[in-house]
Amino acid sequence: MGSILEGTPAKSDGPGRAALLAPVSGRAPQLGQIMRNAATLGGNTLSDTGEMAFFDSGDTPETAATAARLAVAAGARMIVGPLFGAQVAAVSQVVGSNVPVLTLSNDVSVAGGGVFVLGVTPEQSARAVLTFAARRGLNTVGVVVPPGAFGSRSAEAAALVGKGTGQTVLPPLIETDPAIAVAKLTKANGGTLPKAVYLPGAGAELEALASAFRGKTQVLGSSQWSSRDPGNLPALRDAWYAAPDPLAFEPFAVAYQEAHGSSAGILAGVAFDGVETARLLGRIREQSASGLTRDKGFSGVLGPFKFSGLGLCSRGLAVLNVGAGAITMIGSASA
Template sequence: MRFSAQKPEEGGSVTRRALLGGGLAFAVAGCNSSGVDFGAGGPGVSAPPPSGAPLVGETLGSGPVRVGMILPLTQNGAPSPIGVSMRNAAQLAVDDFGGPYITLMVQDDHSSSDGAAQAAQSELGAGAQLILGPVFANDVRAASAAAKSAGRPMIAFSTDASVAAPGVYLLSFLIETYVDRIVQYSVSSGKKSFAIMAPQNDYGNVATDRFQQTAAGVNAQIVVTARYSAGQMATAAQQVAAVQGQVDALFIPEQADAMQAVANALSSNSVKTQLLGTGVWNDARVLKIPQMQGAWFSAPDNSGFNAFAQRYKAKFNSEPARLATLSYDAATLAAALARNGGPDPYNERALTNVSGFSGADGVFRFRPDGTNERGLAVIEIDGGAAKVISPAPRSFVAG
């Protein structure tokens, strides 16, 4: 069976009997689960909230289970393309599957912590049994306080793992998951010693710490860790060049817009080794850089997003933001669990099912601490394109 992002930093069970439009399946990933089944028949959906609680925000769907969604629909008073795209993706999910099972209440947090807290409070007051969102880390912190007080779970979209907690689950693409996958693949491919060349910023800090921890766990050696300030890659590249005869690969957790400068610094210092990165390299700006050909990075398989994007464009006549699949999967999961989840469809056991779930970006599961695991592919940059060299797993090993 199968079933956060934060501001771009500068960062029961279900069987596989449901097929959504466009061929996107959303079901539990394991094979021996029991509980929720969103095929025909089975127990009914949860009881509606007490009468007299008015709905809030824009409502999508007409189901008896109320779910809140908090998105940055505006920022600095202007429409936010990311927020609007995520809202549209949620509508697509409700139209595909969720309409009879949930009523999704969508509110704008205005990209602010106060707005997120107010939205959470009003949605919980309107009977929301689950909150989806927000996107930015500080807004998740503010909204989660209200959710915890009400005893309701959240599925948020921040990439900052520090905001995760029991009952506050992150559906986003976490840096830690990217790092784990690329280390494991590299070691399995015979790489035993590594260098790290990382920016002095939050993303670089988290990625470097995780790479060091994961490498230690598989007895791999870190020969040098070279850090650099924005635009100051030359000295770090020199440090790597000095030891390149001792390393099998170089890990560079850098954003797409800075990778040309990194590549130039490496070339200037004649660094030639296997390059490793994270999913932020899955960007045309990186794929076309000559020095990056042959580099490896971990990322979701593109095929799921491409299928989603095709259907999104057909409905909204525009391209979706990359984060739109998060709100699509969150809304679909909320509807699937509501479909046959009994009076408490979003209990901890249901949300942390070890078999996980399969959404637009592949399999994922929530850990009890609120972080997630995702099934990621390893991709090689080849001829200016992304070529899968290690497919994403289609299911998790139970437990």
């Protein structure tokens, strides 16, 4: 095992070895099962002696570290997981910098030092939908976010994207009351609503907020909306939101439904893309940081993506329009 943890790992004679770390115990075992289901789609297997092994990472740094030790002892040259950002540092410390960690977290703060962030991030959603809005002439944008880390990161991402597109992004509001949100944005924009309002959250407040803005300004959303089945929510009619490329995702979603009897969400797609990336790199004997950062990137079921040397993922999300009974793609994905 010394060749894996120290120095440059030697290339294997046959297919590479990787391990999926998923939380099938702890506070969210259903998420781990989704990851496991995705990893076995299409007849693929999880085996201690095959291309992809599986270890339960639980929900604490300690349980994830234990899983990582077992993975490395079993010969893993690449880790897919863990899911939770709080576990990443413990896993990275155990495996060392020569075993890349392809975390499914969406927390970009854990990237670097051999850690690559594959999760769909607030930054990727904001970049996709706000850039598309800018091209349509929507140069003033209000932002209403839920409380907490996701809301803060979404607001920061919108402000950063606005600097690049030339849009005026108003100071973010943390507000769930629709009437108050409309009044505050109107005041902040000098007496009229901005040309667009970004509502990245997908909680219980989404429908009421979207309904209050619908017809008065262009409503924009994040990839989080995919979990709410936007096509069946009248309040979201005519809204635009960032989402995986439906042309790439739909065949995967159909296969997942047929195999497991449940709908495939973004987590299933991220897990599948992570496992398939590790398998691909194993087959070409490139399970390394240089393999992950190859110039041409990768084509996944969530769309194209590529990694920088800093462990950050440039992901191409599409922009979808919520129509009457149909979701249509109005902005294509490109990493």
